[in-house]
Amino acid sequence: MLGSFRKPPDRLAALERIADWTRARFRLPGETVVLVTEVACSLPGCPPLETVVAFWTNGDKRHQFKAFKPPEEVTEDDIPFDWLMDSLHQPDTNYCACC
Secondary structure (H helix, E strand, O other), X not given: OHHHHOOOHHHHHHHHHHHHHHHHHOOOOOOOOEEEEEEEOOOXXXXXXXXXXXXXXXXXXXXXXXXXXXHHHOOHHHOOOHHHHHHHEOOOOOOOOOO
């Protein structure tokens, strides 16, 4: 079971490359956390594998984008333009207006 969490070297290199491209594209400081992960989906109409990238600015402002392919197939052209950064902001979804 634990072996399923191991990542082959080419997968790790792809994840690091995507994080580096994201930092460069959005001019993020080196200490900015950039999370890159592969997500599998079995819902109808959903791509079977997608790469999700998330990063934070100003301490707690989360931004997120997806590439609808595995990390090894993501290219620098799949990283959104820097002027789209505000549109990548994901508001805090843990807030419930009813409670």
